[in-house]
Amino acid sequence: MTINQSKDEEQQRVNDVAKKIDKKIERVDQSIAQAHQETNRIERNYGENTKVNTTEIDDQMETNASVQQQKQLVALAVENENILNSDKLKLENLQGSPYFGRIDIVEDGEEDTLYIGTSTLQDDNGEFLIYDWRAPISGIYYNGILGKVHYQTPNGTAEVDLKKKRQFQIVHNKIRTMFDTNETVGDEILQSVLSEYSDEYLKNIVATIQHEQNTIIRDTHSDILLVQGVAGSGKTSAILQRVAYLLYHSRSTMNADNIVLFSPNKLFSNYISEVLPSLGERNMRQVTLNEFISLRLSGVQVETLFERYEKDEHNLPETTVKIRLYKESSDFLDKLEQLETNHPEHILHFEDVIFEGKPFFTKEEISKIYDTVNHAYHIPDRFLKTKNILIKRLQKRIHDDRQQDWVQSEIDNLSDEDFQQIITDHNIQESTNQRDIIAEEFLRERYAPIYNALVNNYFFNPYKEYLFLLNDMKQNLVSDNIWQTMIESIDDQIETHKLNLSDSVAILYLRDLITDGGINHAIQHIFIDEVQDYTMAQLKYIAHSFPNAKMTLLGDRAQDVLTSSYRKNDLVTEVTELFSKKKLTTITLNQSYRSTAEITNFATKLLPKGNEIKAFSRQGENPVIKVFDNNNYYQGLKETAKELNKRYDTVAILTRNQAQAEQIYTHFSDESIVTLVDADFRSIPKGILILPIYLAKGLEFDAVIGHDISANNYPDKRSVDVLYTICTRAMHSLTLCVDKNISPLLKSEKDLILEQ
Numbered sequence: 209m210t211i212n213q214s215k216d217e218e219q220q221r222v223n224d225v226a227k228k229i230d231k232k233i234e235r236v237d238q239s240i241a242q243a244h245q246e247t248n249r250i251e252r253n254y255g256e257n258t259k260v261n262t263t264e265i266d267d268q269m270e271t272n273a274s275v276q277q278q279k280q281l282v283a284l285a286v287e288n289e290n291i292l293n294s295d296k297l298k299l300e301n302l303q304g305s306p307y308f309g310r311i312d313i314v315e316d317g318e319e320d321t322l323y324i325g326t327s328t329l330q331d332d333n334g335e336f337l338i339y340d341w342r343a344p345i346s347g348i349y350y351n352g353i354l355g356k357v358h359y360q361t362p363n364g365t366a367e368v369d370l371k372k373k374r375q376f377q378i379v380h381n382k383i384r385t386m387f388d389t390n391e392t393v394g395d396e397i398l399q400s401v402l403s404e405y406s407d408e409y410l411k412n413i414v415a416t417i418q419h420e421q422n423t424i425i426r427d428t429h430s431d432i433l434l435v436q437g438v439a440g441s442g443k444t445s446a447i448l449q450r451v452a453y454l455l456y457h458s459r460s461t462m463n464a465d466n467i468v469l470f471s472p473n474k475l476f477s478n479y480i481s482e483v484l485p486s487l488g489e490r491n492m493r494q495v496t497l498n499e500f501i502s503l504r505l506s507g508v509q510v511e512t513l514f515e516r517y518e519k520d521e522h523n524l525p526e527t528t529v530k531i532r533l534y535k536e537s538s539d540f541l542d543k544l545e546q547l548e549t550n551h552p553e554h555i556l557h558f559e560d561v562i563f564e565g566k567p568f569f570t571k572e573e574i575s576k577i578y579d580t581v582n583h584a585y586h587i588p589d590r591f592l593k594t595k596n597i598l599i600k601r602l603q604k605r606i607h608d609d610r611q612q613d614w615v616q617s618e619i620d621n622l623s624d625e626d627f628q629q630i631i632t633d634h635n636i637q638e639s640t641n642q643r644d645i646i647a648e649e650f651l652r653e654r655y656a657p658i659y660n661a662l663v664n665n666y667f668f669n670p671y672k673e674y675l676f677l678l679n680d681m682k683q684n685l686v687s688d689n690i691w692q693t694m695i696e697s698i699d700d701q702i703e704t705h706k707l708n709l710s711d712s713v714a715i716l717y718l719r720d721l722i723t724d725g726g727i728n729h730a731i732q733h734i735f736i737d738e739v740q741d742y743t744m745a746q747l748k749y750i751a752h753s754f755p756n757a758k759m760t761l762l763g764d765r766a767q768d769v770l771t772s773s774y775r776k777n778d779l780v781t782e783v784t785e786l787f788s789k790k791k792l793t794t795i796t797l798n799q800s801y802r803s804t805a806e807i808t809n810f811a812t813k814l815l816p817k818g819n820e821i822k823a824f825s826r827q828g829e830n831p832v833i834k835v836f837d838n839n840n841y842y843q844g845l846k847e848t849a850k851e852l853n854k855r856y857d858t859v860a861i862l863t864r865n866q867a868q869a870e871q872i873y874t875h876f877s878d879e880s881i882v883t884l885v886d887a888d889f890r891s892i893p894k895g896i897l898i899l900p901i902y903l904a905k906g907l908e909f910d911a912v913i914g915h916d917i918s919a920n921n922y923p924d925k926r927s928v929d930v931l932y933t934i935c936t937r938a939m940h941s942l943t944l945c946v947d948k949n950i951s952p953l954l955k956s957e958k959d960l961i962l963e964q
């Protein structure tokens with residue numbers, strides 16, 4: 209059979225499947241309409257039932273039971289609607305491009321042909337028209353070369369003979385390209401996908417997942433999966449396909465709410481938000497490190513990594529670097545823990561519990577309780593016992609205060625409505641001591657802020673405890689004077705409700721350790737993108753906070769934009785040491801997909817070990833270094849951007865910091881096509897964008913212009929990470945602009961220099 213004949217047959221099949229998908233969508237639409245009517249009907253009914261009389265006890269109980277039942281019915285109806293909507297989304301995702309792969313196999317002597325797409329589709333007889341790309345058998349499409357291959361099933365490893373592997377590119381239900389291949393998912397389709405222009409949203413890559421990426425996506429054994437992947441190697445893409453894969457495989461035990469992704473900034477969250485829905489899945493929870501810390505330290509303003517980077521720009525004093533490195537190590541957290549546990553005689557720093565302007569429990573009273581609890585107990589147990597004793601004292605006080613005159617008179621003054629409300633809220637039966645019970649409930653409500661303070665551990669001051677431990681700490685990093693000055697400066701900051709990034713994690717760790725709090729058992733998977741920005745102390749704290757979670761950490765040691773000015777240790781070595789007791793797998797991705805070969809080759813020359821990075825064979829223009837006369841610099845930059853914008857939808861001018869971005873913007877102020885992006889942006893428009901590199905982390909643009917690549921701005925090796933990250937954001941075109949004084953980092957690139 210010729211390829212054209214088989215293409216005709218394949219096209220025929222696409223047409224048949226497309227019709228079946230359309231029909232199924234029609235049917236789902238009808239079911240959704242019916243389900244919606246049903247939900248409305250139950251909700252109306254629910255509303256009427258809740259209006260039943262609630263003053264008589266019997267009626268009240270009956271109403272409660274009925275309301276519960278109605279609530280369940282509503283929940284079921286809504287759930288049913290959700291399932292139908294999700295089915296519809298999956299079908300819509302198949303519309304126009306129902307599948308991308310086909311495998312012909314022989315299993316146990318039987319021949320079979322399977323088509324692979326973003327989700328499963330069966331016809332009315334239960335025949336599989338499309339297999340989900342995450343089904344066990346689909347794994348061989350990504351991994352297997354023709355011949356005998358294995359795949360994992362729930363019952364163990366199965367062997368099949370893979371006879372044919374065919375790839376399709378189907379657009380609007382027409383086969384655009386189709387060919388048979390042997391090894392990985394072929395270059396030709398990848399070429400075509402990668403040549404497309406940048407988009408506001410990252411796309412799913414299921415049709416072209418590469419071998420190593422597939423290993424990351426399908427790993428279910430490791431506690432810690434660490435991926436060191438060069439710029440543009442598909443780390444972020446792998447995260448998202450992995451989330452989709454894990455959700456499919458653990459459907460009965462996990463949903464998207466059990467997964468948390470730590471993302472580098474708000475722009476990034478929006479950028480990746482379409483991938484999972486395009487695979488028929490819900491997005492996982494997302495949080496930036498700063499949001500995570502700030503949520504846990506409410507009332508304190510924690511410095512962001514971006515703010516610190518902006519402040520740090522120039523050479524940091526050696527002592528600052530030493531102290532910071534120490535505080536960011538996991539050893540530092542261990543040291544705090546040790547100091548705390550080795551001094552059982554030490555009384556924690558407690559605070560008065562204030563009620564209506566006066567201490568209800570004084571810190572002396574709390575300290576005394578803590579001191580009387582057996583010193584041999586672990587600190588969290590002593591803390592809990594103290595807390596329980598306080599709660600008991602509060603309960604006793606409630607009990608004792610019932611007969612107080614002021615309570616009695618407050619009850620007498622209650623309106624009938626309020627009186628009745630207390631009875632209803634607390635389900636108080638009629639009896640001789642009804643008034644006592646009402647008094648008790650009244651006091652419980654009145655004293656609720658105290659109870660709240662106790663439950664939330666507000667009677668303990670972790671900030672003072674931290675300062676105390678710092679004072680107590682023997683260290684030989686810096687002179688005692690400098691150490692003391694540092695402590696005083698933290699104290700001053702705390703006074704103004706501010707905190708450094710490195711202190712914030714230490715304080716959280718200490719607080720959670722002492723109070724046995726801050727632990728979330730429900731999260732099963734943590735993903736951290738751009739892990740090179742995280743300190744070991746932060747990773748240790750995150751692991752401590754989510755004890756049941758497996759962690760997938762993805763980063764690039766060469767894109768250490770935010771901390772390279774002072775950090776020296778290697779990412780992979782540090783992470784491996786930190787998690788030495790866990791089952792850790794490290795995967796390296798050396799193939800870069802984002803940029804043209806010319807751009808990747810240019811960028812890799814900046815790195816000491818750049819020759820390990822493999823460029824993808826997509827050709828484009830050479831990068832250009834444009835040198836302008838000092839007076840014409842901004843004019844030149846502006847014209848370069850406008851020129852590029854005629855050819856490319858998104859042109860990003862990337863700077864070292866926000867101030868530089870703002871300065872450029874003033875030169876553009878007459879143009880409406882230009883956007884100055886800052887840390888609060890949630891999405892990126894098309895046109896010319898100006899932004900500091902740290903906000904462009906993880907993103908990509910058709911054309912990139914590096915601003916002011918001069919010896920002043922990029923003086924030495926410590927600037928390599930920033931420059932490398934700038935260059936690798938470009939998909940198709942890279943221009944570096946500079947006045948006469950070119951950075952020494954570009955010394956070997958004389959051929960690319962264009963004097964203007």
Ligand SMILES: Nc1ncnc2c1ncn2[C@@H]1O[C@H](COP(=O)(O)OP(=O)(O)OP(=O)(O)O)[C@@H](O)[C@H]1O
Binds near residue numbers: 401410416764801905
């Ligand atoms: N297997 C693939 N098939 C198609 N496109 C891919 C594949 N892998 C990566 N890409 C594309 O390459 C680009 C870079 O991918 P991604 O952003 O996931 O890389 P990254 O390693 O996270 O990059 P960086 O660290 O530089 O931010 C994206 O446009 C992505 O769609």
